[in-house]
Amino acid sequence: MRIIAVTNQKGGCGKTTISTALAIYLSHVVGKKVLLIDSDQQANSTEILLELEKNHYELGSKLHSLEKSIVRANPNASPVAIKSILENNKQYSVLKEEYEKSFRELSKDDESRYGIQHLLSGRVKDISDVIYETNYDNLSIIPTDVSLINLQKDFANNFLLKMHLNKLTGFDYVIIDTPPTINEMVINVLNASNLVLIPVMPDAYSIKGCRQTKNYVEQTIEAQKAILRENNVDIDYRIVLNGVDERLIVHQFIISEVKKEFGDKSMNTHIRRQNAAVSRTNTYQTHFMLETGYKRQEIAYDFEALINEMEMEV
Numbered sequence: 001m002r003i004i005a006v007t008n009q010k011g012g013c014g015k016t017t018i019s020t021a022l023a024i025y026l027s028h029v030v031g032k033k034v035l036l037i038d039s040d041q042q043a044n045s046t047e048i049l050l051e052l053e054k055n056h057y058e059l060g061s062k063l064h065s066l067e068k069s070i071v072r073a074n075p076n077a078s079p080v081a082i083k084s085i086l087e088n089n090k091q092y093s094v095l096k097e098e099y100e101k102s103f104r105e106l107s108k109d110d111e112s113r114y115g116i117q118h119l120l121s122g123r124v125k126d127i128s129d130v131i132y133e134t135n136y137d138n139l140s141i142i143p144t145d146v147s148l149i150n151l152q153k154d155f156a157n158n159f160l161l162k163m164h165l166n167k168l169t170g171f172d173y174v175i176i177d178t179p180p181t182i183n184e185m186v187i188n189v190l191n192a193s194n195l196v197l198i199p200v201m202p203d204a205y206s207i208k209g210c211r212q213t214k215n216y217v218e219q220t221i222e223a224q225k226a227i228l229r230e231n232n233v234d235i236d237y238r239i240v241l242n243g244v245d246e247r248l249i250v251h252q253f254i255i256s257e258v259k260k261e262f263g264d265k266s267m268n269t270h271i272r273r274q275n276a277a278v279s280r281t282n283t284y285q286t287h288f289m290l291e292t293g294y295k296r297q298e299i300a301y302d303f304e305a306l307i308n309e310m311e312m313e314v
């Protein structure tokens with residue numbers, strides 16, 4: 001079982017995009033057994049993989065279409081009249097109720113689902129009790145939600161996650177999405193990982209964040225060596241440029257700077273910038289861009305190359 005953390009203290013550099021895309025690719029496309037762990041209280045990976053928003057947006061779009069068709073069927077009706085037609089339409093009322101319910105579901109703090117916070121605080125003892133199936137073949141998730149912020153003071157030690165993952169069986173890969181910071185949660189993630197992937201966007205601020213994260217990862221590796229009294233700890237890291245447009249001179253310059261500074265630790269594979277049409281699909285973008293056949297986006301080839309470069313024997 002290989003454990004891959006995707007981390008960078010800089011926000012918005014593609015941690016969630018890469019975590020979810022890698023997880024979907026390895027499981028749904030390649031057929032490996034994959035567990036994604038969401039260790040970011042923003043819970044973006046959780047929303048994407050449990051498709052929490054999908055239902056809401058689909059209902060919204062159905063409601064909107066129905067509204068439009070009713071308006072079109074009654075071209076001379078005033079807004080007040082339209083309102084009354086809509087209110088008396090059974091299909092519309094049912095859909096509206098479902099839509100409003102899904103909005104409330106999405107916006108409330110979800111205490112009903114166990115997540116990584118329950119496992120690490122000791123409220124749930126067995127890791128299998130916080131693992132959920134997703135709609136993707138072979139892909140499971142340990143989700144989280146905003147209540148993860150309450151955990152920080154409760155961390156028993158920096159190797160807690162590792163201890164739990166040691167008991168895990170039946171998975172080929174564990175992929176861990178992390179928050180844009182360095183906190184006890186992230187330290188636990190680093191200590192549990194074999195490979196730390198640091199995504200970085202091609203701009204000066206991102207490179208700065210990447211350098212700080214890289215230094216921190218190196219310190220963690222050194223600390224592990226000291227604690228375990230071993231020289232060969234099974235953890236390494238790689239830097240991967242994300243959102244690259246190789247046609248831009250400035251991106252070409254940054255690619256060469258990153259290579260110069262980070263050498264072998266920077267990956268040859270770059271993840272290209274998705275075009276507007278793809279990124280507009282937002283929550284489903286990872287799925288969309290990994291679809292096979294005519295829909296397959298160029299970026300899917302980047303993930304294939306990334307996996308090959310990580311020597312994942314897929």
Ligand SMILES: Nc1ncnc2c1ncn2[C@@H]1O[C@H](COP(=O)(O)OP(=O)(O)OP(=O)(O)O)[C@@H](O)[C@H]1O
Binds near residue numbers: 015178274
């Ligand atoms: N290769 C790419 N091409 C175009 N847009 C991208 C690419 N990668 C990520 N994005 C977009 O950039 C934004 C930030 O990405 P993402 O949420 O994955 O970053 P993050 O590092 O997880 O952010 P945070 O630090 O808040 O957790 C999203 O809108 C995402 O769609």
Ligand SMILES: [Mg+2]
Binds near residue numbers: 040
């Ligand atoms: Mg994220």
